[in-house]
Amino acid sequence: MTLTADQKRQEAQQAYNGGLGQCPARQLLEAISSKWVTLVMLAVADGPLRHSELRRRIPGASQKMLTSTLRSLQRDGLVSRLVTVSVPVRTDYELTPLGHSLLVVVHGLKGWAEENMDGVASARMDYDRRAPGSRNETKYLNVQ
Amino acid sequence: MTLTADQKRQEAQQAYNGGLGQCPARQLLEAISSKWVTLVMLAVADGPLRHSELRRRIPGASQKMLTSTLRSLQRDGLVSRLVTVSVPVRTDYELTPLGHSLLVVVHGLKGWAEENMDGVASARMDYDRRAPGSRNETKYLNVQ
DNA sequence: CTGTATCCTCTAAGATACTG
DNA sequence: CAGTATCTTAGAGGATACAG
Numbered sequence: 001m002t003l004t005a006d007q008k009r010q011e012a013q014q015a016y017n018g019g020l021g022q023c024p025a026r027q028l029l030e031a032i033s034s035k036w037v038t039l040v041m042l043a044v045a046d047g048p049l050r051h052s053e054l055r056r057r058i059p060g061a062s063q064k065m066l067t068s069t070l071r072s073l074q075r076d077g078l079v080s081r082l083v084t085v086s087v088p089v090r091t092d093y094e095l096t097p098l099g100h101s102l103l104v105v106v107h108g109l110k111g112w113a114e115e116n117m118d119g120v121a122s123a124r125m126d127y128d129r130r131a132p133g134s135r136n137e138t139k140y141l142n143v144q
Numbered sequence: 145m146t147l148t149a150d151q152k153r154q155e156a157q158q159a160y161n162g163g164l165g166q167c168p169a170r171q172l173l174e175a176i177s178s179k180w181v182t183l184v185m186l187a188v189a190d191g192p193l194r195h196s197e198l199r200r201r202i203p204g205a206s207q208k209m210l211t212s213t214l215r216s217l218q219r220d221g222l223v224s225r226l227v228t229v230s231v232p233v234r235t236d237y238e239l240t241p242l243g244h245s246l247l248v249v250v251h252g253l254k255g256w257a258e259e260n261m262d263g264v265a266s267a268r269m270d271y272d273r274r275a276p277g278s279r280n281e282t283k284y285l286n287v288q
Numbered sequence: 289c290t291g292t293a294t295c296c297t298c299t300a301a302g303a304t305a306c307t308g
Numbered sequence: 309c310a311g312t313a314t315c316t317t318a319g320a321g322g323a324t325a326c327a328g
Binding site: 062 | 300301302308
């Protein structure tokens, strides 16, 4: 039968879903990939910030997403949460040492993005300009 | 009225959705955040790879996701696609120079993940161990 | 072999309203 | 101010079948 390859793939997927035998970095990569993590990390990069201040600094983030992103970061030990019980409650978020170490990488990501956004933008325009039919850009006729 | 802040936020969201006036790096950040981009990039890091070979190297990726991820990378000018028209069609994917420049950053990300996965794992255990009620870990009583 | 087209599911994420 | 609780929806992602 010729299904062997597919079967292997299925097993691989099941192992993956079972949480076993996967590349160790994946879960972290996925955690970091969440839509707002980088934004939040960059926001709290220099000094503690209150919840409300964070919302102001990250326009477009719903209060719900901000909270859940913060919880996620907190769970991963990247951000610490300090609650001051006073008349109106006050909470501050701050990067942990672990968070700072990740921040370095995130800065690299941000730097690359800012540096190359023009290149990417023009690549996208190039790609989108071609008619959907002739979109096999780099096509080589090599009729052997 | 005290709704001013919320109104501003709504406007910000609408501007965001309208695609105007947002942080320039965001779209790139989001593009990179897709589940499989880093995996694919690391896979094609050293040399051209055929579609089938890629599938073999990234267990758990469905054929559909692999293709769509590749298209996305191709659109952003990070990966080039070479089609050789022969009896069974053959396509090879390869990092573009732009792709290689991003690869450096991705490697940094991978390196950090591998280096700190233990720290994150233990932080998660710490967090999860606390009873959901007393999960306000860093609580400070500062009754003024 | 490579890729498109469907269908279907499940979760991320937004809107809204309410508590301490 | 900070946060939780619901409801709802758009889209990511999987399975499958089919086409060039």
